[in-house]
Amino acid sequence: MSNLTVQMRSDAGPRSAVRSLLRLWPYVRQVRVRLFLACLLATIASCLGLVMPLVLKWLVDGPLTSGDLSGIWLGGLVLVLLGATEAGIFGVRRWLTARPLADVEASMRESLYGRLQRLPSAFHDRWSSGQLLSRGTADLGQVHAFLAQPLTFLVVNAVTFVAGCVILLEQQWVLGLVLLVPVVPLTVLCSWFQARHVLASRRAQDLEGDLTTLVEESIRGIRVIKGFGRHRSQARAFEKMVFEVRGVELHRARLLASLSGMFVLLPEIAMGTTLALGVVQVADGTLAAGTLVAFLATVLVLRPVVESTGPLLAMCNQAATAVDRYCEIMDEPLPTQDHLPDVGLSAPPRPAALAFENVHFQYPNASMDAPGVLRGVDLRIEPGETMALVGSTGSGKTTLVGLVPRLYEPTAGRITLDGQDIADLPRSQLRTMVAVAFEDPALFSASVMENVLMGGEAATETDGAWALRVAQADGFVHLLPSGRTRRWASRG
Ligand SMILES: Nc1ncnc2c1ncn2[C@@H]1O[C@H](COP(=O)(O)OP(=O)(O)O)[C@@H](O)[C@H]1O
Ligand SMILES: [Mg+2]
Structure with a gap:
C-alpha cells in the first residue's frame, strides 16, 4: 500500500493552488450569494478602519490645535461609532456564512461517501482505508477552514491594502513610496514560499492518511497483535510514523515562519524609515503634524492586513492540497452499466443454474x-x-x-x-x-439483528432470529447491552 501513496505523491508535482481551489466551485455555487455578501460586508468593515486615521487627522489639525472642546468630543464619538460598526458588520458576516459553509462541507462529505460506496472492489484494493478516511475528515475540515477565512480575507485584505496605499500616497507620496518598497521583495518571497509549501502540505496530508491507516489497522487487528505479542513492534512502527509526520509539520512551520518573519521585518524597517523622514519633515515645517499622525495611523491599520498574508497563504495551500486529494477519489471512474434499469427487484430469489x-x-x-x-x-x-x-x-x-x-x-x-x-x-x-458468505466477517456498529439482516432487504426479524439459532449465537447475543455489537454505538 505504501507503494501506492508514493506513486500518488510523485504524480502530485507542483501545480497551481488556484486551479485546485477552483474545483470547489460546483459545491460553493449554491451558497455563492451569501459568500459574496459576507465578503462585501467584511471589505466594507475593513475599509471603515481606514476612515479612523482621517478622523484622527481632522482632530489633530482642527479641534485639538484650536482647543475646540465640542469638536474633540464629536471626533471621539465618531471614532467610537466607527469601531462599533466595524465590529457589528464582522459579527453579521459570521452569521451569514456559518450555515452555508457547514452545508458545503456536508454535501462534499456526502458525495465522497456515496462515491466510495459505488466504486468497485478493485479501487478499494488499491486504496488504504486511512487515505480514504483522512480525505473525508481532515481534508474536508481544511476546505471548510479555507472557505470560512482565507477565501474572504485574501479579497478583503487586497482591497483594504490598495485603498490604504491610495490614501497614503495621496497624503504624502514620497513617504508612501518609501513604505511600498518592501512589496517587491515580499512578492518574490511569496512565490518562493508557494512552490515549497504546496509540496510540504501534500506530503503532510498524505502522511496523515498513512498514520490513520496504521491506527485503524492496529485497532481492527488488536486481537492478532495481542495474540502474537506484537504490541511493541506495532508501537515502534507507530512512533516512527509519528516522528515522520512531526518532521514534515516542522518543515512546514519553518517555511511559514520564514515568510511571516519577512512580512513583519521588511514592513517594520520601511515604517521606521518613513517615521524618521516624517519627523524631519514636520520639524522642517514642510509637513503638518496631523498628516504624519494620520499617515502612521493608516500604516498601523494596514499592518495586520499585511502580516496575515503568510498564514492565509498557508491555509490556501493546505486547502488546495485537500481539494486535490478529495478529487482523486471523485475522479475515479464508476463501474459501467449501473445505469441499466432495475427490474424485478421485489421478485423473491429463486433457485437458478x-x-x-x-x-x-x-x-x-x-x-x-x-x-x-x-x-x-x-x-x-x-x-x-x-x-x-x-x-x-x-x-x-x-x-x-x-x-x-x-x-x-x-x-x-x-x-x-x-x-x-x-x-x-x-x-x-x-x-x-446471489448471496455470498465471506470468510472474514465484518461487523457494523449496529445491533446484532441489523448486522444479520444486512444480507437481505426483504428479510424479517423472524428470519434473523432463525439465522442466529442456526449459528448457535442466539444465547450470548441476548446478553449484549441493547443487543449491540459495539458499546459506543449505543451512545448515538
Ligand atoms: N485483491 C487482489 N489483488 C491482486 N491479487 C490478488 C488479490 N486477491 C487475491 N489475489 C491473488 O490471486 C490469487 C488467488 O487468490 P485467492 O482467490 O484468494 O485464493 P484462495 O481463496 O484459493 O486461497 C493469489 O495468487 C492471490 O495472491
Ligand atoms: Mg480464499
Missing part, C-alpha cells in the same frame, strides 16, 4: 506478465446442487466466488444465471439473486 463459460480473470493491479488467476474455467451448478471447491491456498477459490456477485468482472468468458449473462444485469438486481 449458475454457469461459468471459459472464464478468465486477472486482478487489475497484477503485473502485466503474470499468468491469470483463473484461466478458462468451465463450471455448471444446477439448482439445489451443493458444490465444494477444494484447492491449495492462493489457487483462486475466493477469486472465483467474488466474480458471481460481480465484485470483479471476468477478463474473458461469461458467467450466467439460468442462461442470462450476469454482465447484462444491473448489479443491484444481481445482488438480490
